[in-house]
Amino acid sequence: MIAIGLPPEASTIAPRVDLLLYVVTAVTGLVAIAIFVTMIVFGIRYRAGSPAPRADDIPALQARARRRVETAWTLIPLALFIASFAWAARLYMVRGTPPANAIELFVVAKQWMWKLQHPGGQREIDEMHIPRGQPIRLVMTSQDVIHSFFVPAFRLKQDILPGRYTEMWFTATKTGRFHLFCAEYCGTDHARMGGDVVVMEPAEFARWLAAHPAAENMASRGADLFRHYGCSGCHGANASVHAPNLAGLFGKPVPLSNGTTVVADERYVRDSILLPEREVAAGYAPIMPSFAGQISEDDIIDLIAYIKSLADTREHPK
Amino acid sequence: MSSVVDGIGAGIPGSRDTRRSDAPSSYLTDGMSIGSWLATHDHKRIAILYAITITAFFFIGGAAATLIRLELATPAGDLVRAETYNKLFTMHGVIMVWFFLIPSIPATLGNFLVPLMIGARDLAFPRLNLTSFYLYVGGAVFTLAAMIAGGVDTGWTFYAPFSTLFSNTHVLYVLAGVFVVGFSSILTGLNIIVTVHKMRAPGMTWFRLPLFVWAQYATSAILVLATPVLAMTLVLLTVERVFGIGIFDPALGGDPLLFQHLFWFYSHPAVYIMVLPAMGVVSELVANGARNPVFGYKTMAFAIIAIAVIGFLVWGHHMFVSGQSMYAGIVFSFMSFLVAIPSAVKVFNWTATLWHGRIVYTAPMLYALGFVGLFTIGGMTGLFLAALALDVHLTDTYFVIAHFHYIMVGGTVSAYLGGVHFWWPKITGRLYSDRWARFAAVLLFVGFNFTFFPQYLLGIAGMPRRYHEYPPEFQTLNVLSSAGALVLALGYLLPLLYLGWSLFRGPRAPANPWHATGLEWQTTSPPPTHNFASTPVVTAPPYAYVPMRDVVDAREGTQ
Numbered sequence: 001m002i003a004i005g006l007p008p009e010a011s012t013i014a015p016r017v018d019l020l021l022y023v024v025t026a027v028t029g030l031v032a033i034a035i036f037v038t039m040i041v042f043g044i045r046y047r048a049g050s051p052a053p054r055a056d057d058i059p060a061l062q063a064r065a066r067r068r069v070e071t072a073w074t075l076i077p078l079a080l081f082i083a084s085f086a087w088a089a090r091l092y093m094v095r096g097t098p099p100a101n102a103i104e105l106f107v108v109a110k111q112w113m114w115k116l117q118h119p120g121g122q123r124e125i126d127e128m129h130i131p132r133g134q135p136i137r138l139v140m141t142s143q144d145v146i147h148s149f150f151v152p153a154f155r156l157k158q159d160i161l162p163g164r165y166t167e168m169w170f171t172a173t174k175t176g177r178f179h180l181f182c183a184e185y186c187g188t189d190h191a192r193m194g195g196d197v198v199v200m201e202p203a204e205f206a207r208w209l210a211a212h213p214a215a216e217n218m219a220s221r222g223a224d225l226f227r228h229y230g231c232s233g234c235h236g237a238n239a240s241v242h243a244p245n246l247a248g249l250f251g252k253p254v255p256l257s258n259g260t261t262v263v264a265d266e267r268y269v270r271d272s273i274l275l276p277e278r279e280v281a282a283g284y285a286p287i288m289p290s291f292a293g294q295i296s297e298d299d300i301i302d303l304i305a306y307i308k309s310l311a312d313t314r315e316h317p318k
Numbered sequence: 319m320s321s322v323v324d325g326i327g328a329g330i331p332g333s334r335d336t337r338r339s340d341a342p343s344s345y346l347t348d349g350m351s352i353g354s355w356l357a358t359h360d361h362k363r364i365a366i367l368y369a370i371t372i373t374a375f376f377f378i379g380g381a382a383a384t385l386i387r388l389e390l391a392t393p394a395g396d397l398v399r400a401e402t403y404n405k406l407f408t409m410h411g412v413i414m415v416w417f418f419l420i421p422s423i424p425a426t427l428g429n430f431l432v433p434l435m436i437g438a439r440d441l442a443f444p445r446l447n448l449t450s451f452y453l454y455v456g457g458a459v460f461t462l463a464a465m466i467a468g469g470v471d472t473g474w475t476f477y478a479p480f481s482t483l484f485s486n487t488h489v490l491y492v493l494a495g496v497f498v499v500g501f502s503s504i505l506t507g508l509n510i511i512v513t514v515h516k517m518r519a520p521g522m523t524w525f526r527l528p529l530f531v532w533a534q535y536a537t538s539a540i541l542v543l544a545t546p547v548l549a550m551t552l553v554l555l556t557v558e559r560v561f562g563i564g565i566f567d568p569a570l571g572g573d574p575l576l577f578q579h580l581f582w583f584y585s586h587p588a589v590y591i592m593v594l595p596a597m598g599v600v601s602e603l604v605a606n607g608a609r610n611p612v613f614g615y616k617t618m619a620f621a622i623i624a625i626a627v628i629g630f631l632v633w634g635h636h637m638f639v640s641g642q643s644m645y646a647g648i649v650f651s652f653m654s655f656l657v658a659i660p661s662a663v664k665v666f667n668w669t670a671t672l673w674h675g676r677i678v679y680t681a682p683m684l685y686a687l688g689f690v691g692l693f694t695i696g697g698m699t700g701l702f703l704a705a706l707a708l709d710v711h712l713t714d715t716y717f718v719i720a721h722f723h724y725i726m727v728g729g730t731v732s733a734y735l736g737g738v739h740f741w742w743p744k745i746t747g748r749l750y751s752d753r754w755a756r757f758a759a760v761l762l763f764v765g766f767n768f769t770f771f772p773q774y775l776l777g778i779a780g781m782p783r784r785y786h787e788y789p790p791e792f793q794t795l796n797v798l799s800s801a802g803a804l805v806l807a808l809g810y811l812l813p814l815l816y817l818g819w820s821l822f823r824g825p826r827a828p829a830n831p832w833h834a835t836g837l838e839w840q841t842t843s844p845p846p847t848h849n850f851a852s853t854p855v856v857t858a859p860p861y862a863y864v865p866m867r868d869v870v871d872a873r874e875g876t877q
Contacts, residue, residue: 184714
């Protein structure tokens with residue numbers, strides 16, 4: 001196979017990006033051709049010694065022409081630019097707004113591999129199996145330097161940063177195996193930090209999940225970690241320490257001691273584990289110790305899954 | 319201080335001409351010792367020193383590019399190891415950006431021509447000019463030594479935290495070298511700004527300045543305003559790398575996006591540092607080649623200023639997928655479309671300059687027309703990258719590589735070579751073979767497109783940049799690109815040969831071999847040390863080509 005043009009269109013956004021690409025190519029191509037044709041025509045017609053008539057007073061000729069054309073060739077490109085800008089920005093906003101029913105997969109990038117975890121606890125390295133037709137939201141972080149999750153067939157990429165979560169979402173529309181590249185230079189084996197996205201029919205994907213059972217799903221592994229790291233000592237049902245109840249927390253606004261409010265998303269939970277003094281919930285003393293350097297990104301992700309699983313309950317975690 | 323007073327005096331109406339009657343006839347023969355060159359305060363000699371140095375760096379950077387293209391001729395990483403490949407593209411980027419492109423036109427043609435074009439005897443601060451040169455040489459040679467001794471593998475962008483915590487290469491030495499070279503940029507910019515303000519000859523009003531001078535002036539403003547931000551950013555990287563103080567590395571409490579904001583706040587305007595002087599050169603060349611005034615002179619001057627100003631407000635378009643806020647992305651996308659307007663207007667006006675002209679296809683004109691064509695393609699594809707949803711797919715792929723090479727190489731290097739050919743008779747006092755020069759211009763144009771057009775297609779197909787090896791389906795386009803690179807490499811060697819030949823065997827150049835307007839053509843070729851026998855007085859707008867309509871043969875001298 002020789003790649004010359006665009007890769008296959010394998011996500012819902014891909015054909016929309018491609019349409020924009022074709023239109024922008026056509027419009028800029030036409031303008032470029034118009035410029036080149038004009039240059040060639042002038043270049044031949046007004047070559048030195050040619051019989052074409054010239055104006056006697058070129059500055060006056062140019063001044064007259066300027067009044068007619070300069071406004072036009074400022075405003076016409078401006079109109080075309082604003083149209084392209086708005087169209088592309090609209091699609092960018094679609095890319096930036098995941099649907100509520102998306103399945104969440106966690107991605108941890110490190111030099112030079114991809115680690116993925118499904119909600120059921122299935123882990124993969126350098127491969128991502130996903131069902132066709134189902135919106136997927138990736139929650140991604142890096143263990144070391146900046147990486148970038150790039151699937152050309154989806155027309156999507158998103159940088160992955162250490163110390164925070166970035167996200168990207170898509171709905172695959174074609175089954176098959178597609179390239180996954182790291183698009184942000186990350187050191188020696190950057191070019192080998194690749195993998196495959198495997199899109200399967202939903203039924204086939206269900207069989208794949210069943211054939212790769214995990215000992216525990218993410219939330220229950222998170223529950224174990226919640227006890228292992230001693231979180232339950234303060235946040236648990238029988239805790240004697242005055243610490244926030246994490247049940248029903250995820251996705252809700254949290255008033256902070258400095259008077260502001262944040263939404264308890266993945267970032268907030270992660271930062272609360274690693275930088276607990278930064279955003280202290282209102283009404284609580286800043287007594288939580290930092291777990292920075294003691295807990296891996298994978299474990300944090302499981303803890304988040306656990307806290308997320310408590311989102312719909314009111315009861316204290318055990 | 320005396321040199322300042324002397325210099326300014328040359329541009330003030332009524333100042334006496336203090337040139338001795340027994341002064342040597344040309345700056346080239348005013349002192350023949352090595353010392354008279356290495357310690358010169360003459361802007362023209364300093365320009366020559368720069369030209370020799372940047373030419374050396376151009377070929378070193380080009381050698382790294384040649385190795386990169388040879389490696390990429392096959393999908394497997396079989397020519398050099400991954401570590402070596404990463405050091406090669408870093409070396410190529412660092413050398414070409416900081417040691418070639420940024421000083422290319424401002425420090426050579428700008429240094430040589432700005433005083434001549436405005437009718438001054440020298441730059442405002444001749445000693446500062448020499449200091450600037452030695453800062454450049456010192457920093458650049460130091461960096462080169464570090465890159466050859468051990469290499470550095472961060473890419474020219476030094477993204478943190480890779481550059482601060484993870485890279486085990488000579489990052490600190492390279493940061494130090496680039497930091498020092500930055501001061502050279504700042505001082506050159508300062509010198510040109512003061513010179514243009516204070517040393518214009520009588521009658522040389524702002525709107526009689528050649529567009530080349532406008533471009534140098536705007537570029538200098540960017541150099542002075544943006545380069546300190548680079549210096550600060552490099553210091554912050556050093557502080558984090560050496561002392562472990564968390565600025566960019568989140569493990570230490572820093573923010574890696576802060577690095578990208580600071581870096582691109584400098585590095586996007588730096589793109590205009592590289593291309594604005596090229597636009598200035600092309601305006602001179604197109605006007606002379608068409609024997610017409612530049613169409614819309616004032617519009618062209620304002621467009622230069624608009625690009626310089628808006629260019630400071632678009633840096634976030636390098637970060638559409640970086641994790642910066644979606645709304646920031648939208649604002650930066652809009653600003654990026656806006657900055658394209660004055661560039662588009664310039665292309666239209668260059669084209670319109672040909673209208674009713676008497677076009678002579680000399681080598682400089684071919685380079686200038688090549689610039690307009692390649693800059694148009696580079697600019698148009700820049701719109702793809704400004705369009706948010708397209709950038710998401712195209713950024714960090716070979717599409718970006720192709721785009722900025724169309725601007726930096728197809729644009730700036732074409733204009734630089736065109737300018738060198740145009741002013742060569744003035745600078746050296748010799749004529750070269752226009753036939754060979756036209757052949758080289760065409761060869762470079764063909765070789766350039768052959769090398770870089772396939773890279774647009776590679777990027778659209780999804781091949782990421784900075785890849786030492788790649789999936790086999792990308793090979794066809796990579797082979798095309800590598801083959802084109804060989805043509806291009808040959809094309810770049812040609813001018814060395816025929817221009818080198820002309821230095822020793824070329825016919826003597828008359829004062830104004832192109833029948834060009836502009837004060838630099840009113841003095842002898844090569845000019846005397848103090849540029850003008852008496853301070854010129856300007857009475858006409860630039861590009862007053864109209865009365866010379868019968869002049870066709872640009873090779874014939876006026877003397």
